Amino acid sequence: MNGKETVVRGIDLRVAFRTEDGRRVRAVDGVDLEVGRGEIHGLVGESGCGKTTLGRALLGLVPLTGGRVIVDGVDIGELRGRRLRRARARMQMIFQSPWGSLNPRMRVGTAIAEALRAHRRVSRAEVRPRVEALLAMVGLPAEAADRYPAAFSGGQRQRIAIARALAVEPRFIVADEAVASLDVSVGEQILELLVGLRDRLGLSYLFISHDLGVVERVADRVTVMYLGRVVERAAADELFRAPAHPYTVALLAAAPGRFPREVRRAFVLSGDPPSPVDPPSGCVFWPRCPVGPTVDPSRTICRTEVPPPTTVGDGHVVACHFPGEVRLPDPVLR
Amino acid sequence: MTVATTTRRGTAWHRLRRNRLSFAGVLVLSGVVITVIVGPLLWRVDPIAIDLANRLAAPSALHPLGTDIQGRDLLARILHGGRVTLFVAVASVVVALVFGSGAGLLSGFVRGWFDTAVMRVADVLLAFPPLLLALVIAAARGPGVANTILAVSIPALPRFARLMRAQSLAIREREYVLAAWAVGLSPLRILFRHVLPNAVGPVTVQASIAAGIAVLEVAGLGFLGLGVQPPSPELGAILVDSQTYLLQQPTAVLAPGIVISLSILGFNLLGDALGDVFDVGSGS
Amino acid sequence: MNDVVLEVEDLVVEFDTRPPVRAVRGVSFQVRRGERVGIVGESGCGKSVTAMALLGLVDPPGRIVSGSVRVAGVEVVGAPPRELRRLRGKEIAMVFQDPTTSLNPVFRVGRQIADVLAYHGWGDPRTRAARVVELLRRVGIPDPERRARAYPHELSGGMRQRVMIAMAIANEPAIVVADEPTTALDVTVEAQILLLLDELVERSRTAVVFISHDLRVVSEVCDRVLVFYAGRIVEEGDLAEVFAAPRHPYTRALLSLAFSGREARSSIPGAPPDLSRPLAGCPFAPRCDRRAERCDREPPLLGDGGHRFACWYEEAS
Numbered sequence: 001m002n003g004k005e006t007v008v009r010g011i012d013l014r015v016a017f018r019t020e021d022g023r024r025v026r027a028v029d030g031v032d033l034e035v036g037r038g039e040i041h042g043l044v045g046e047s048g049c050g051k052t053t054l055g056r057a058l059l060g061l062v063p064l065t066g067g068r069v070i071v072d073g074v075d076i077g078e079l080r081g082r083r084l085r086r087a088r089a090r091m092q093m094i095f096q097s098p099w100g101s102l103n104p105r106m107r108v109g110t111a112i113a114e115a116l117r118a119h120r121r122v123s124r125a126e127v128r129p130r131v132e133a134l135l136a137m138v139g140l141p142a143e144a145a146d147r148y149p150a151a152f153s154g155g156q157r158q159r160i161a162i163a164r165a166l167a168v169e170p171r172f173i174v175a176d177e178a179v180a181s182l183d184v185s186v187g188e189q190i191l192e193l194l195v196g197l198r199d200r201l202g203l204s205y206l207f208i209s210h211d212l213g214v215v216e217r218v219a220d221r222v223t224v225m226y227l228g229r230v231v232e233r234a235a236a237d238e239l240f241r242a243p244a245h246p247y248t249v250a251l252l253a254a255a256p257g258r259f260p261r262e263v264r265r266a267f268v269l270s271g272d273p274p275s276p277v278d279p280p281s282g283c284v285f286w287p288r289c290p291v292g293p294t295v296d297p298s299r300t301i302c303r304t305e306v307p308p309p310t311t312v313g314d315g316h317v318v319a320c321h322f323p324g325e326v327r328l329p330d331p332v333l334r
Numbered sequence: 335m336t337v338a339t340t341t342r343r344g345t346a347w348h349r350l351r352r353n354r355l356s357f358a359g360v361l362v363l364s365g366v367v368i369t370v371i372v373g374p375l376l377w378r379v380d381p382i383a384i385d386l387a388n389r390l391a392a393p394s395a396l397h398p399l400g401t402d403i404q405g406r407d408l409l410a411r412i413l414h415g416g417r418v419t420l421f422v423a424v425a426s427v428v429v430a431l432v433f434g435s436g437a438g439l440l441s442g443f444v445r446g447w448f449d450t451a452v453m454r455v456a457d458v459l460l461a462f463p464p465l466l467l468a469l470v471i472a473a474a475r476g477p478g479v480a481n482t483i484l485a486v487s488i489p490a491l492p493r494f495a496r497l498m499r500a501q502s503l504a505i506r507e508r509e510y511v512l513a514a515w516a517v518g519l520s521p522l523r524i525l526f527r528h529v530l531p532n533a534v535g536p537v538t539v540q541a542s543i544a545a546g547i548a549v550l551e552v553a554g555l556g557f558l559g560l561g562v563q564p565p566s567p568e569l570g571a572i573l574v575d576s577q578t579y580l581l582q583q584p585t586a587v588l589a590p591g592i593v594i595s596l597s598i599l600g601f602n603l604l605g606d607a608l609g610d611v612f613d614v615g616s617g618s
Numbered sequence: 619m620n621d622v623v624l625e626v627e628d629l630v631v632e633f634d635t636r637p638p639v640r641a642v643r644g645v646s647f648q649v650r651r652g653e654r655v656g657i658v659g660e661s662g663c664g665k666s667v668t669a670m671a672l673l674g675l676v677d678p679p680g681r682i683v684s685g686s687v688r689v690a691g692v693e694v695v696g697a698p699p700r701e702l703r704r705l706r707g708k709e710i711a712m713v714f715q716d717p718t719t720s721l722n723p724v725f726r727v728g729r730q731i732a733d734v735l736a737y738h739g740w741g742d743p744r745t746r747a748a749r750v751v752e753l754l755r756r757v758g759i760p761d762p763e764r765r766a767r768a769y770p771h772e773l774s775g776g777m778r779q780r781v782m783i784a785m786a787i788a789n790e791p792a793i794v795v796a797d798e799p800t801t802a803l804d805v806t807v808e809a810q811i812l813l814l815l816d817e818l819v820e821r822s823r824t825a826v827v828f829i830s831h832d833l834r835v836v837s838e839v840c841d842r843v844l845v846f847y848a849g850r851i852v853e854e855g856d857l858a859e860v861f862a863a864p865r866h867p868y869t870r871a872l873l874s875l876a877f878s879g880r881e882a883r884s885s886i887p888g889a890p891p892d893l894s895r896p897l898a899g900c901p902f903a904p905r906c907d908r909r910a911e912r913c914d915r916e917p918p919l920l921g922d923g924g925h926r927f928a929c930w931y932e933e934a935s
Binding site: 056059060061085086088089091092093095096097100101102103104105106114115118119161164165167168 | 508509510512513514515516517518519520523527528531532
């Protein structure tokens, strides 16, 4: 943490669902997370790994089945009613789809004003200038307030969603695939906006993405999830330079355009990510692991015991019985 | 920045205009409605004044549709009767719409035991054929305007409740609703500002179709003597009176029949039109 | 030149919406046998519309205004539906983005592949069944005899995309058009599918037209790349050459966005032009940092040769 003040901390977070046929799915299974002031914390993993659920659980949009969320030193679980809503509003969310995250029947200005007035008394006369100031902050003209979301492009809608989130003056924002559905050039503009807001307002982000390139671009630290658990966490440059968990290695090798074909071929994982309905015993990664018991049958520990988080470097934690065995060559950046 | 010039309403009106049949439906329905509202103001003949000297008079300038067996002016009776029938039908739909979709909206939004309770009641109501249920209620409560509204609206409740619940369930999972929770808005505000406006489309379509059915049911109850009471004219009651002298005065049967058919047709076509306007099905 | 399997000449596609949108504005290119060509560009650049035009699948309100598309020497534009159906699957096949919606949920996957074979008169039922198993094995599906009897919903997204690829290569067409085939997949599964496409092409003479918004993905599977912008090709050339020395400022910006890692990169301000209006000059001019007066007046032409680009500035220098 480099001694920086912690804004949000999740301790042993757990979220379980029941599927329609009554089976229990542990979408998030004992995750610890700390995000410092001004930090952009990347969260990566494949679909079904629980990254979206974790982000929503932090904000209380999905009920926790275990663990605690502490915001600015206050345990949210001990608050009720209006105080809870106010504490939660210190954390905001930006969603993937700029088409789904705005109410199509509400003018942009109304949506932002509604957020402005959710927790503070704002006089009628003050609302309009504040809305316009928020729009300006995300690079949109004041007239945007009078239009419906349908009038805007994807990038502009994402800016509107950001303005609405900023209206409640949050300290922490969960950006869930915030640029995934945008074109690269537009996505880059949004990334620049988010980083700029961090610098200006001291915001912190949990930046959820499946795209390692995007995470590498903005994150200070990165957490890698697989099947509801954290498998590795490190400072971004360390994680991309020297990943210690075989799954992280495979993710990096699979990311298109990073390595020559021969490297990809050597590291590509077989099979699909398993279903969280029926996770493997022990280390959840073992059935696909290139150094696990499917390759070396003597490594029975992987099938029987959940690997504990092990520190392998400064702030570099990995949950693997045999960390650092798979190593990547240096990436070739074109 | 590029901003579209058309407003939401502008495009809706455009879509309505594009479909000629829907447009015709709206015209027919407005014709019927305007006639029964404005008609009695212009044709100021008393619909219940008995004139035994002029029984079953043929259509003439004095009585454009002739008179019935008690010498009452048929045009006045149909104008007033149509007004009563349409009013009672629309009122029942409004009652069903408000209470049915209100319950559905809430049960989809809060879920849990409330949802279960609402849906079980809806299941029970759906188990009876609507007309039979209406008959039973009308028979038990006796005739009259208020009881007819009750008898027609109760069987319509569950359809509105189910439809609205499905909408409510789907919309509460939308990201803009999650975003509203994240911003810290109160549940009531989320329900009325974010869920309701986006859920009403299919229900209005259903309301329009239900209004057509309600016209038929109100007239049906009147026909069976369980609806609005004489001497107050009502289309179903006029029909049942006049069937005995069908051959002597055919307009007495034809005219109310035509008004009933046109209203039902109009409501159904309006339902289609609303479906186009709200783009029900494509989800946008 | 007789090994050209796809020839597109001055293709123009318009959508009769209000206002009408000219999505493809004079596109010409060729694909040779066994060649792997990537088409990259952002949404609305005309890449997917072009792909549909290759298969004669432009439906109203879309309309091919002018130009020609020749697949294995046969003209697709204006061809009768019968002729088009014969071409599709036999000479040109397509792999779509979403394998969930492009397979019929009520038929077993083996049957769907066999149907494609039967439609083009391949073998008899018994040899077809064997061919289906062989195809499934070729696309890397383990236990293909059993999987042939599976319904689409019983397979994962990656497996379904493999089935789509098996279906596309069933009749050994001259060209496979793949429109964002890995966009809906997870990273590790995407890597598997890209490697599969790579291997398949190496072993056959099938050409691949690979459409993607992601230059990084294109770099994995292609020999040549076409960069689309606002309905036009702005740069075309050998992949290695374009990547090493991009000539068009738009290509340069895209490359920088795709490959610069943590380094500072040049973002592109603004948005692509409105395609419902005519474009007087260079479509990229409003976003270009090297814009000159001439760029607003005259559209730059795509030059000749192996590495072509449409930029006045580069020509002058």
